[in-house]
Amino acid sequence: xxxxxxxxxxxxxxxxxxxxxxxxxxxxxxxxxxxxxxxxxxxxxxxxxxxxxxxxxxxxxxxxxxxxxxxxxxxxxxxxxxxxxxxxxxxxxxxxxxxxxxx
Numbered sequence: 232x233x234x235x236x237x238x239x240x241x242x243x244x245x246x247x248x249x250x251x252x253x254x255x256x257x258x259x260x261x262x263x264x265x266x267x268x269x270x271x272x273x274x275x276x277x278x279x280x281x282x283x284x285x286x287x288x289x290x291x292x293x294x295x296x297x298x299x300x301x302x303x304x305x306x307x308x309x310x311x312x313x314x315x316x317x318x319x320x321x322x323x324x325x326x327x328x329x330x331x332x333x334x
Contacts, residue, residue: 233266233273236305237298237313241277244297248290261318262294273302274312283320291315 241262261280266273275298281290295313302310 233268233275233302233306233308234264236302237264237266237275237277238262240297240301241279241294241315243301244293245279245281245290248285248293263318264298268308271308273306273308273310274314275302275310276314276316278316278318280319280321281317283322287317291317 241264245262261278263278264275266275277294277298279291279294281287294315298313299310302308
């Protein structure tokens, strides 16, 4: 339950980001999350796909804030730790290309 809320919260945070882009949906869609729950506390790991170039640090911070807020609001758990990893960077310059360099 906590991981599902974290995924939705990450989507919300990234949707409002200035560098937001449409992430394809499907069984292997992004973001992904896992959670470890002990008592009424959750430690969450979120893996996201971000646009590039962009302020990656600011986007990760926004994901952290939203995950903490939504898990507290919807599940009633404190989240002292949210580890955000970047699984993929998406570049509009490379859309449709299998390989190449961004100039």
